[in-house]
Amino acid sequence: MREELQSDKNLQQFFYGQLEVWEDARQRFHDLADVTVKDFGMVRLQFNSARMVSTGAKIDKKTLQKRACFLCAQNRPAVQTSLPFGDDFEILINPFPILPIHFTIPARIHQPQSIQGHYGAMHRLLMEHPGLTVFYNGPKCGASAPDHMHLQAGTGCVLPLQASWKKLSEQMEVICELSGGDRLGAIDGFCCPLFAIVCKSSENNEKLFEQLYKAMPMREDETEPMMNIVSWRDGEEYIFVIIPRKKHRPDCYFAEGEAQTLVSPGALDMSGLIITPRPEDFQKLSAEDAEAIIVECGIGRDTMSQIIERLKRQFIEEQTVLSIFHQKQPNVSVGIVSAQKLAFTLNSPYEVEGQIVIGKQEVLLVDGMILWNGKKCDRLSFLPHTADASFSLEDVTIGINFHWERKEVQTFLGILRFVVDGDHIHAINELPVERYLESVISSEMSATSSLELLKAHAVISRSWLLAQMEKRKRIGEENKKRPSYMKTDDELIRWYDREDHTLFDVCADDHCQRYQGITKETSPHVKEAIRQTSGQVLTSRGEICDARFSKSCGGVMEEFQYCWEDTPKNYLVALADTPNEHVFPDLRIEKEADKWIRTAPESFCNTHDTHVLSQVLNDYDQETTDFYRWQVDYTQQELGALILKKTQIDFGQILDLQAVERGKSGRICKLRIVGTKRTFTIGKELEIRRALSESHLYSSAFVVDRVGMDANGVPQRFHIIGAGWGHGVGLCQIGAAVMGEQGYLYNQILQHYYPGAAVSRLY
Ligand SMILES: [Zn+2]
Ligand SMILES: [Zn+2]
Ligand SMILES: [Zn+2]
Structure with a gap:
C-alpha cells in the first residue's frame, strides 16, 4: 500500500476496495508500477500502452452521440462504485491510470465539459483531500469525454512542473493581489507560458480565476478558452497552475507514417509528463522533441502579454461594479x-x-x-x-x-x-x-429545461434583481423621472417601463417576478443552475446590464431604443437569431420586412417542438405552436370597435394600418391608423399591440392584408400576419431553449443575445 493517502482513510479505503473487486483496473494499476519512463529533467516520458484508448480517442460530435457516455452512472460497469463528493460530483477510480493513484471525478448530471461553475470544486477537493493533485482538461485539451463534465485527481508521483515549482514561483510576475496575499501571476520559465493562482481563500481563488478566464482569448469554434489546470496544496497554500492552450493536438499527431507521433496532451503532459502509448514514439522522442510538443500546444509570449494587459484593465473596471455590493x-x-x-x-x-x-x-x-x-x-x-x-x-x-x-x-x-x-x-x-432566485426561477421555468438554459436565466434574473436593488439604494440621491411619451396633434408615441417600488425591492407578482417562497418545491436542476452561477451578473462598461428578454424575437433581435427610451444600449442590438448572427436583411425597409414576415427563415426560435416550447412557456396548454409566425383576422366591425375602445379615438371606419417606421427586427414602432373620420399615428410597440388586441397582439412585427373592398373602398376584413412574440429585445427565450438543447453553454447563449456584455461575479 502506498503512503500518499495515509492521512485520508476514506479515500484510501475506497481506492483499495475498488482494486480488490475490479480485476481489469487492478491489473492496469499493477502494470503501471513497471512502466518504462525516460527522465529528461523539465520533461519525462511515460510509455503507457493502456492509454491508447484516450490518446487515440475521437471526440467529434457524431462519435460522442453514438457511444453510451461512460461517465454517466447508468453506463458504468457494475463493479465500479463511487464516493460522493458534495452534491454535484462523484469520485471514481480511473481504470486507465497514468498516476499510481488515479481518480476520475465526474459531475452527477450529464453536462458538457466546462470549467465555469466547476472551478470551485477543484479547491474543495484539495480542501478535503490535501494529498491529491487535482487537474482539469478543457473540452479540446485532452478530455476524452468532453460531453460529460469531469475533473481528475491523483497522487504518487511528482510532476516535472511540481518538481521545479519552487524555482518557477520565484520568477512569477504578480498581476493582482487580493486580501491575505492571495495572488495571480504569470510565469515564463517553463516550456510554455503559465499563469498561477497562489492562495488560501477559495473565494479569492474563484475571483482571480474568473478574471483570468475573461482575459484569455477564445476562438469562435470553442466553448471556452483552451486550457489545462493543475492544482495541489503546499500546506495552507493552494497552488493552481493554469496552462493556456493554442492547439488541441500537435502537428506530429496528424502526420503520416514515420513522421507521426501519437501524443495528445492533457494537463499531465503539459506539466511535463508526456504519455506515449506506442513503443516507437517512446523510443524516438528526444528531450527537445518532447519540449517542442509542449511549446507547440501552449500559447506564445505575445498572447501571454495580451492576457496580462487585459487582466490589468479588467481589474480597474471591475472595482467599480464590485464596490456596490461589498463582495x-x-x-x-x-x-x-x-x-x-x-x-x-x-x-x-x-x-x-x-x-x-x-x-x-x-x-x-x-x-x-x-x-x-x-x-x-x-x-x-x-x-x-x-x-x-x-x-x-x-x-x-x-x-x-x-x-x-x-x-x-x-x-x-x-x-x-x-x-x-x-x-x-x-x-x-x-x-x-x-x-x-431559486424560488422565482422554479416558478418561471419548467423543470425539464436544459441546465444551460436555466443557468442563462439565473444570470439574467440576478442581473435584473441586483440592478433594481442598486437603483433603490440610490433613490435618496435624485430620482428624476424622465417623460415616457411624445405627443403632437396627430401622433402619440409612448413606451412603458416598470414602475419602481419604494417600500421594498420587488413585489411577488408578475409585475416583477412571480415569487411563492418555498410553497412549491425547488427543482434540483434549478438549484444546481443557481449554485453554478452564484453571484454572476451581466455587466457592460462597469454597470449591471438591463438584461431584457422576451418569448420569441421572430428571427432578428430588436434594439432597445425602438421599444423604449431613445437611448441605445451597446449590448441590446439587432442580430440574427442564428449561429451566423451578422447575416440578415434590413427590416426597417418595408419591402424587406414584408418578405421576412411572410416567410419563416431558419432561426433558433423557429421551432414547433413542444418539448422545447414547454420549457419556457409557463402553464403552456399546447393549443398552438405558432409563435414564430402567426395570423390574426378581424372584420371591419371588430377592428373598428377594438381600436375605438383601446385608443378612445373615433376613426370612423378603418381604411388602413400603415407602418410608418420599423425597428431592425421588423417590429413597427410607429403605426398610422387611417380611418374615414381621422388619421392618427401611435407607437411604440406595446402601445400598438394593445390597440389591436383585447389583451396584447403577439408582437408589432406584422403586415396587414385588406380584403373585400366595398363600393366606397372600405375593406371588410383585415388579416394581420406577424412574427415573434414580445418586444424581441435581448434574450429570445424560445431561441435560448433551442440553443440549450443543441448543446450551447450558458455563457455562449448570453454572449449571443447580449453581445458585448460580460459575465461578472459580484460576490
Ligand atoms: Zn454522461
Ligand atoms: Zn413589482
Ligand atoms: Zn429568436
Whole structure:
C-alpha cells in the first residue's frame, strides 16, 4: 500500500476496495508500477500502452452521440462504485491510470465539459483531500469525454512542473493581489507560458480565476478558452497552475507514417509528463522533441502579454461594479401582500421585540398603526431563530387578473416584516438573493429545461434583481423621472417601463417576478443552475446590464431604443437569431420586412417542438405552436370597435394600418391608423399591440392584408400576419431553449443575445 493517502482513510479505503473487486483496473494499476519512463529533467516520458484508448480517442460530435457516455452512472460497469463528493460530483477510480493513484471525478448530471461553475470544486477537493493533485482538461485539451463534465485527481508521483515549482514561483510576475496575499501571476520559465493562482481563500481563488478566464482569448469554434489546470496544496497554500492552450493536438499527431507521433496532451503532459502509448514514439522522442510538443500546444509570449494587459484593465473596471455590493451576497426585500388584517403562522421559533414566538399570529391595522399581541407599533419584524425557519401567510392572492386567480397559503424562508403604508399593512419577506432566485426561477421555468438554459436565466434574473436593488439604494440621491411619451396633434408615441417600488425591492407578482417562497418545491436542476452561477451578473462598461428578454424575437433581435427610451444600449442590438448572427436583411425597409414576415427563415426560435416550447412557456396548454409566425383576422366591425375602445379615438371606419417606421427586427414602432373620420399615428410597440388586441397582439412585427373592398373602398376584413412574440429585445427565450438543447453553454447563449456584455461575479 502506498503512503500518499495515509492521512485520508476514506479515500484510501475506497481506492483499495475498488482494486480488490475490479480485476481489469487492478491489473492496469499493477502494470503501471513497471512502466518504462525516460527522465529528461523539465520533461519525462511515460510509455503507457493502456492509454491508447484516450490518446487515440475521437471526440467529434457524431462519435460522442453514438457511444453510451461512460461517465454517466447508468453506463458504468457494475463493479465500479463511487464516493460522493458534495452534491454535484462523484469520485471514481480511473481504470486507465497514468498516476499510481488515479481518480476520475465526474459531475452527477450529464453536462458538457466546462470549467465555469466547476472551478470551485477543484479547491474543495484539495480542501478535503490535501494529498491529491487535482487537474482539469478543457473540452479540446485532452478530455476524452468532453460531453460529460469531469475533473481528475491523483497522487504518487511528482510532476516535472511540481518538481521545479519552487524555482518557477520565484520568477512569477504578480498581476493582482487580493486580501491575505492571495495572488495571480504569470510565469515564463517553463516550456510554455503559465499563469498561477497562489492562495488560501477559495473565494479569492474563484475571483482571480474568473478574471483570468475573461482575459484569455477564445476562438469562435470553442466553448471556452483552451486550457489545462493543475492544482495541489503546499500546506495552507493552494497552488493552481493554469496552462493556456493554442492547439488541441500537435502537428506530429496528424502526420503520416514515420513522421507521426501519437501524443495528445492533457494537463499531465503539459506539466511535463508526456504519455506515449506506442513503443516507437517512446523510443524516438528526444528531450527537445518532447519540449517542442509542449511549446507547440501552449500559447506564445505575445498572447501571454495580451492576457496580462487585459487582466490589468479588467481589474480597474471591475472595482467599480464590485464596490456596490461589498463582495457579499445581499438580502432582497420582497413585498408579498398588503391588507388591513393579515393572518400568519410561524412554523418555527422567531424572535420579535426580544421575545421568542411560534405558531398562529395576526396583525391588524388600527388607527394607522399595526396592532399585534395587544401592542401598537408602526413597523414590526420577525427574525428567524434558525437558518431554515419558515413562516406561512394566509390568503395570498396569486395570478392577479388571470383566469386562474385564487387565494392560497404560502410559505417563506427568512425575515418577515410588517410596514404601514396608507391604509394597508404590507407583509415583506427578506432573504438572501440566491434563495430568492431559486424560488422565482422554479416558478418561471419548467423543470425539464436544459441546465444551460436555466443557468442563462439565473444570470439574467440576478442581473435584473441586483440592478433594481442598486437603483433603490440610490433613490435618496435624485430620482428624476424622465417623460415616457411624445405627443403632437396627430401622433402619440409612448413606451412603458416598470414602475419602481419604494417600500421594498420587488413585489411577488408578475409585475416583477412571480415569487411563492418555498410553497412549491425547488427543482434540483434549478438549484444546481443557481449554485453554478452564484453571484454572476451581466455587466457592460462597469454597470449591471438591463438584461431584457422576451418569448420569441421572430428571427432578428430588436434594439432597445425602438421599444423604449431613445437611448441605445451597446449590448441590446439587432442580430440574427442564428449561429451566423451578422447575416440578415434590413427590416426597417418595408419591402424587406414584408418578405421576412411572410416567410419563416431558419432561426433558433423557429421551432414547433413542444418539448422545447414547454420549457419556457409557463402553464403552456399546447393549443398552438405558432409563435414564430402567426395570423390574426378581424372584420371591419371588430377592428373598428377594438381600436375605438383601446385608443378612445373615433376613426370612423378603418381604411388602413400603415407602418410608418420599423425597428431592425421588423417590429413597427410607429403605426398610422387611417380611418374615414381621422388619421392618427401611435407607437411604440406595446402601445400598438394593445390597440389591436383585447389583451396584447403577439408582437408589432406584422403586415396587414385588406380584403373585400366595398363600393366606397372600405375593406371588410383585415388579416394581420406577424412574427415573434414580445418586444424581441435581448434574450429570445424560445431561441435560448433551442440553443440549450443543441448543446450551447450558458455563457455562449448570453454572449449571443447580449453581445458585448460580460459575465461578472459580484460576490
Ligand atoms: Zn454522461
Ligand atoms: Zn413589482
Ligand atoms: Zn429568436
